[in-house]
Amino acid sequence: MRTAYSVETVRAAERELMARLPEGALMQRAAAGLAAACADVLGRVYGSRVVLLIGSGDNGGDALYAGARLARRGAGVTAVLLAPERTHPGGLAALRRAGGTLVTPGAAEQIVRRADLVVDGIVGIGGKGGLRPDAAPLAELAADSRAAVVAVDLPSGIEADTGEVLGAAVRADLTVTFGTHKPGLLIDPAREYAGSVRLVDIGLELPDQAELEALQHADVAARLPVPGAASDKYRRGVLGVAAGSARYPGAAVLAVSGALRGGAGAVRYVGPAGDAVIAAFPETLVSDKGPHKAGRVQAWVVGPGAGDDASAVAEVLAAEVPVLVDADGLRLAERGAVRARSAPTLMTPHAGEAAALLGVSRAVVEGARLASVRELAGLYGATVLLKGATTLVADAGGGVVRVNSTGTAWLATAGSGDVLSGLAGSLLAAGLSAVDAGSVAAYVHGLAGRFAADGAPAGAHDVASAIPAAWRDIRD
Numbered sequence: 387m388r389t390a391y392s393v394e395t396v397r398a399a400e401r402e403l404m405a406r407l408p409e410g411a412l413m414q415r416a417a418a419g420l421a422a423a424c425a426d427v428l429g430r431v432y433g434s435r436v437v438l439l440i441g442s443g444d445n446g447g448d449a450l451y452a453g454a455r456l457a458r459r460g461a462g463v464t465a466v467l468l469a470p471e472r473t474h475p476g477g478l479a480a481l482r483r484a485g486g487t488l489v490t491p492g493a494a495e496q497i498v499r500r501a502d503l504v505v506d507g508i509v510g511i512g513g514k515g516g517l518r519p520d521a522a523p524l525a526e527l528a529a530d531s532r533a534a535v536v537a538v539d540l541p542s543g544i545e546a547d548t549g550e551v552l553g554a555a556v557r558a559d560l561t562v563t564f565g566t567h568k569p570g571l572l573i574d575p576a577r578e579y580a581g582s583v584r585l586v587d588i589g590l591e592l593p594d595q596a597e598l599e600a601l602q603h604a605d606v607a608a609r610l611p612v613p614g615a616a617s618d619k620y621r622r623g624v625l626g627v628a629a630g631s632a633r634y635p636g637a638a639v640l641a642v643s644g645a646l647r648g649g650a651g652a653v654r655y656v657g658p659a660g661d662a663v664i665a666a667f668p669e670t671l672v673s674d675k676g677p678h679k680a681g682r683v684q685a686w687v688v689g690p691g692a693g694d695d696a697s698a699v700a701e702v703l704a705a706e707v708p709v710l711v712d713a714d715g716l717r718l719a720e721r722g723a724v725r726a727r728s729a730p731t732l733m734t735p736h737a738g739e740a741a742a743l744l745g746v747s748r749a750v751v752e753g754a755r756l757a758s759v760r761e762l763a764g765l766y767g768a769t770v771l772l773k774g775a776t777t778l779v780a781d782a783g784g785g786v787v788r789v790n791s792t793g794t795a796w797l798a799t800a801g802s803g804d805v806l807s808g809l810a811g812s813l814l815a816a817g818l819s820a821v822d823a824g825s826v827a828a829y830v831h832g833l834a835g836r837f838a839a840d841g842a843p844a845g846a847h848d849v850a851s852a853i854p855a856a857w858r859d860i861r862d
């Protein structure tokens with residue numbers, strides 16, 4: 387499991403550790419890890435041109451000490467000081483001793499243009515509110531140069547706790563972060579600014595419960611349902627899918643395609659697209675009599691391509707089994723009916739659907755994804771999976787939020803969400819909790835999307851077809 391902790395928690399752990407260590411030891415650990423990462427990026431340190439962008443806090447101190455290490459290995463290191471009077475004194479002295487050069491921001495343009503590496507030590511977890519006007523031009527210079535950009539702890543200008551980007555921010559190729567990931571490094575839009583992320587262990591002791599957690603292969607493998615010798619289709623779970631309409635029969639087919647690859651023992655389809663479903667997947671049990679007459683199921687998916695069929699949504703919400711609500715179903719589901727349910731409910735909106743439910747604009751949700759997913763989960767008393775390049779899954783009761791980053795931009799294709807809903811529904815039917823079903827489905831679906839696309843456009847049905855390969859890859 388990869389975890390991320392809030393700034394407040396990091397600060398507390400830092401205080402506790404600092405009290406036990408000689409002064410400056412923690413910063414030296416950070417600087418050593420940072421210098422090693424910079425050396426890897428440079429390939430050859432000797433003779434390289436390194437520019438440090440230095441703000442007035444400890445983030446700048448880390449960069450200065452790392453710069454001193456690189457200078458001692460033969461790099462030409464120049465530090466651009468945003469606030470010369472308030473620069474970390476120890477770091478400054480170390481860089482001077484190692485032969486580094488100090489300049490003011492006025493001289494930055496020339497040297498950044500010729501740099502091999504720019505190290506962003508403008509601001510770290512002490513920052514708020516986007517880069518200030520004096521720092522913003524430096525981020526632009528770095529973006530325009532041919533140099534690689536390494537961010538110290540986080541790209542300056544992003545919000546560490548939320549993943550929001552409230553103004554100008556540095557765009558890094560690599561972020562070297564200390565002690566733990568910060569939520570902003572894992573959540574869009576800030577994640578995009580971080581590039582790849584390297585975690586340097588500095589010995590922080592962190593509490594058990596993180597702010598954010600991201601499943602890895604082994605975590606997903608441990609949660610995937612595997613039939614035992616005594617399994618029959620009911621023990622593996624039967625999923626009901628109430629989806630599709632005369633206008634959107636394809637949504638039903640795609641939801642069933644995901645469901646059949648999600649580990650349920652059988653899939654019952656209810657709705658007007660039965661012929662299309664049977665033609666594509668003859669193993670589906672099909673009915674057009676409405677959800678309450680469909681027979682026994684262990685979970686329901688309702689909503690993909692459902693059009694305006696509010697009665698099917700209401701019937702499904704009245705069932706005492708786990709229910710996944712997606713697409714049109716989100717609009718049709720009465721909040722009171724969702725809140726009144728005693729079995730788990732998993733809602734799976736994209737940003738636009740979440741925005742409509744929250745009564746805000748899509749841009750608000752996209753800019754503040756963590757707050758939005760939590761708010762929606764609280765509002766409906768349900769588990770909410772907010773789709774996106776980084777999918778978030780939050781429980782109504784608060785606590786840790788799951789983030790998934792296996793997704794690919796190629797997954798932003800029509801019908802891809804229908805496949806996800808079937809897959810997640812199948813996992814619910816197999817007995818996974820709503821959070822596990824949502825986050826495991828997002829992980830498998832994202833990986834399947836990567837396999838299906840493999841650098842070229844793929845349709846939603848290709849994603850569904852790639853689910854078994856993703857599943858095998860995870861279990862290997």
Ligand SMILES: NC(=O)C1=CN([C@@H]2O[C@H](COP(=O)(O)OP(=O)(O)OC[C@H]3O[C@@H](n4cnc5c(N)ncnc54)[C@H](OP(=O)(O)O)[C@@H]3O)[C@@H](O)[C@H]2O)[C@@H](O)CC1
Nearest residue numbers: 400413442443444445509510511512513514516517518539
């Ligand atoms: N935690 C740990 O375990 C360890 C932490 N370590 C390191 O310490 C870092 C935290 O250091 P920190 O607390 O000194 O704050 P930091 O991020 O340098 O920023 C403060 C300065 O930025 C300024 N500033 C604020 N907002 C701004 C903006 N929008 N745009 C521009 N400037 C802005 C603000 O200015 P002021 O408000 O004072 O005028 C203030 O001077 C952390 O990220 C990590 O790198 C490691 O050394 C070892 C272990």
Ligand SMILES: [K+]
Nearest residue numbers: 506509538542
């Ligand atoms: K930084």
